[in-house]
Amino acid sequence: MPRASLFSLEKEKTFERKETKNSPNLRTHAIWIRIPVAPYFIIKMEEKISRNAQENYKDTTNLGVRKNFSANNVRPYIDLKKEVFYMLNLPNNKKILDVACGYGDFLVLLKERGHTGELFGVDLSENFVKESKKSNQDINFSVANAESLPFEDETFDIVLCKHSLYHFDDIPKAIKEMSRVLKKEGKLVITLNSLANGSREKIEKFKDLLAEVLQINHLDNNKIINLENYHKYFNEFKILKEVKFFGYINLKEIKTLVDYMNTLKEFFYPVPSEINWKGALNLIEKEVQKEIDKTGSYKETWGAGVILMKK
Numbered sequence: 001m002p003r004a005s006l007f008s009l010e011k012e013k014t015f016e017r018k019e020t021k022n023s024p025n026l027r028t029h030a031i032w033i034r035i036p037v038a039p040y041f042i043i044k045m046e047e048k049i050s051r052n053a054q055e056n057y058k059d060t061t062n063l064g065v066r067k068n069f070s071a072n073n074v075r076p077y078i079d080l081k082k083e084v085f086y087m088l089n090l091p092n093n094k095k096i097l098d099v100a101c102g103y104g105d106f107l108v109l110l111k112e113r114g115h116t117g118e119l120f121g122v123d124l125s126e127n128f129v130k131e132s133k134k135s136n137q138d139i140n141f142s143v144a145n146a147e148s149l150p151f152e153d154e155t156f157d158i159v160l161c162k163h164s165l166y167h168f169d170d171i172p173k174a175i176k177e178m179s180r181v182l183k184k185e186g187k188l189v190i191t192l193n194s195l196a197n198g199s200r201e202k203i204e205k206f207k208d209l210l211a212e213v214l215q216i217n218h219l220d221n222n223k224i225i226n227l228e229n230y231h232k233y234f235n236e237f238k239i240l241k242e243v244k245f246f247g248y249i250n251l252k253e254i255k256t257l258v259d260y261m262n263t264l265k266e267f268f269y270p271v272p273s274e275i276n277w278k279g280a281l282n283l284i285e286k287e288v289q290k291e292i293d294k295t296g297s298y299k300e301t302w303g304a305g306v307i308l309m310k311k
């Protein structure tokens with residue numbers, strides 16, 4: 001077994017990832033089975049974490065549905081890319097890297113607002129990068145893993161990682177990479193979801209329920225790193241600003257929420273068959289309908305935040 005993999009598993013332990021009883025996170029699962037099974041098997045399981053994300057982001061559909069869900073239903077709606085833009089309050093000439101840039105909308109926003117400095121975006125999804133390249137030829141988009149950034153040391157004034165840290169197999173390694181490519185006086189900006197004040201409480205419970213019904217694990221992305229626990233990953237950074245936003249979802253019908261839940265299939269492991277998945281989603285539908293019948297609507301708090309740091 002390569003030393004690096006063993007090392008990263010050891011490191012993971014020190015972060016005390018908290019999981020629910022019913023749906024242990026796959027990473028913890030990998031640690032748990034470390035002693036009784038062959039290391040080879042552990043590597044195989046670890047690979048699957050990023051493979052699941054790759055599968056989910058193989059085209060823009062799932063991310064599109066989730067983004068529209070927030071934009072259309074969370075009130076007041078906060079457009080995080082605009083909040084990042086305001087927080088940075090950038091001079092136009094800064095050299096910027098967006099890590100796990102999705103389809104590059106933050107960089108496009110910068111361009112639209114007259115940014116003249118060089119802009120770079122990397123993402124693991126080949127299709128996202130292809131789409132981004134088509135529409136934005138002035139921006140340097142490329143396929144790359146956040147854990148191994150294809151840039152020289154101290155290249156960028158700003159590195160951004162928006163709503164993506166929780167997908168990385170080795171979060172400390174990705175943070176190290178971001179730090180490496182940042183200039184000495186450079187700034188790092190991240191955005192994450194909140195799990196405080198009841199934020200996402202019901203959705204997270206539904207994920208637990210789905211895992212239980214399907215008798216599989218889900219990757220508990222938001223529980224791994226969120227607005228409440230991110231500090232422990234960033235000991236080597238100084239936090240300059242942290243802004244949290246809380247909104248509310250108030251749905252009068254079920255379809256919107258079920259469509260959102262439907263985009264999460266690949267974050268379960270092993271990925272359920274379509275027929276099992278639909279069956280399990282039906283159960284969620286019934287739960288939501290019960291709440292709507294009882295109270296008139298499905299309500300949920302929805303929180304997220306932007307954090308600005310320097311090395």
Ligand SMILES: C[S@@+](CC[C@H](N)C(=O)[O-])C[C@H]1O[C@@H](n2cnc3c(N)ncnc32)[C@H](O)[C@@H]1O
Pocket residue numbers: 050053054057063099100101102103105122123124125128144145146147161162163164167168169
């Ligand atoms: C929730 S989306 C966020 C995209 C974008 N930052 C945004 O805010 O719209 C997560 C993104 O992380 C990317 N991703 C997942 N694992 C990655 C990795 N190891 N390296 C680079 N990108 C990764 C996915 O392809 C996806 O585009």
